[in-house]
Amino acid sequence: MGRLDRMDGMDPLRPAPMNAAAIRQQAASDGYLFCPAIIAPRGIEALQQVISRDLGRADFQAAVLTSPEFAELRCDPGVRAVLEILFRGPAEGGCGDVCRVVPPGPEEFVTRPHQDAFYIHLYPRFRTVWIAVMDCPAEMGPIAVSPASHRRGLHRHDGERGATVPADIVWNRSSLGAGDVVMFHSRTLHCTLGNRSSRARSSVDCRYRPVAARVA
Numbered sequence: 001m002g003r004l005d006r007m008d009g010m011d012p013l014r015p016a017p018m019n020a021a022a023i024r025q026q027a028a029s030d031g032y033l034f035c036p037a038i039i040a041p042r043g044i045e046a047l048q049q050v051i052s053r054d055l056g057r058a059d060f061q062a063a064v065l066t067s068p069e070f071a072e073l074r075c076d077p078g079v080r081a082v083l084e085i086l087f088r089g090p091a092e093g094g095c096g097d098v099c100r101v102v103p104p105g106p107e108e109f110v111t112r113p114h115q116d117a118f119y120i121h122l123y124p125r126f127r128t129v130w131i132a133v134m135d136c137p138a139e140m141g142p143i144a145v146s147p148a149s150h151r152r153g154l155h156r157h158d159g160e161r162g163a164t165v166p167a168d169i170v171w172n173r174s175s176l177g178a179g180d181v182v183m184f185h186s187r188t189l190h191c192t193l194g195n196r197s198s199r200a201r202s203s204v205d206c207r208y209r210p211v212a213a214r215v216a
């Protein structure tokens with residue numbers, strides 16, 4: 001994983017500003033927006049209960065992603081408001097959503113650095129929204145993003161091993177609270193680290209595109 005070994009020294013995520021012009025500017029320069037506590041606890045707690053209830057089911061993923069609680073979270077007005085600023089118009093969800101429950105185990109379940117645009121070709125423009133469904137302190141290995149990496153094109157990817165990361169890349173990461181969101185450009189390099197805590201880590205990642213980009 002190369003320089004990921006040195007992630008302990010990395011800078012914290014930069015919180016998103018409050019007004020539309022500054023949000024667009026920061027997203028354009030960093031390739032991500034960190035929106036602390038943007039999702040109300042009620043919606044997060046409802047999804048937590050669904051995840052606990054359905055964990056262990058063979059169709060866990062489908063059960064969670066088709067639940068009314070997930071549908072509500074995906075329509076969260078705060079998240080949509082930021083996406084609409086970025087897209088300059090309405091956002092459409094359902095462009096590839098995943099619920100992840102990552103058991104403790106330092107390196108076993110890491111998601112190696114990659115760019116979503118390398119794997120998802122169906123949508124020319126999309127944003128990924130990573131939502132902490134529980135408090136995720138740094139030791140749980142929550143999402144890390146590489147600022148400005150979306151401006152450096154697509155890197156070579158090697159299957160499960162992810163992207164070949166340039167030597168000068170830097171990473172931002174913070175301890176996240178339940179309801180914190182990190183949204184990022186489809187070409188932003190990102191990864192998660194090993195969960196070194198004693199509890200499983202739950203998150204969802206949802207993808208949205210501008211309605212205006214829909215192909216008839």
Ligand SMILES: O=C(O)CCC(=O)C(=O)O
Pocket residue numbers: 100110111116128130190191192203205
């Ligand atoms: O949560 C993870 O382990 C990885 C998330 C991810 O790669 C993504 O949202 O694209």
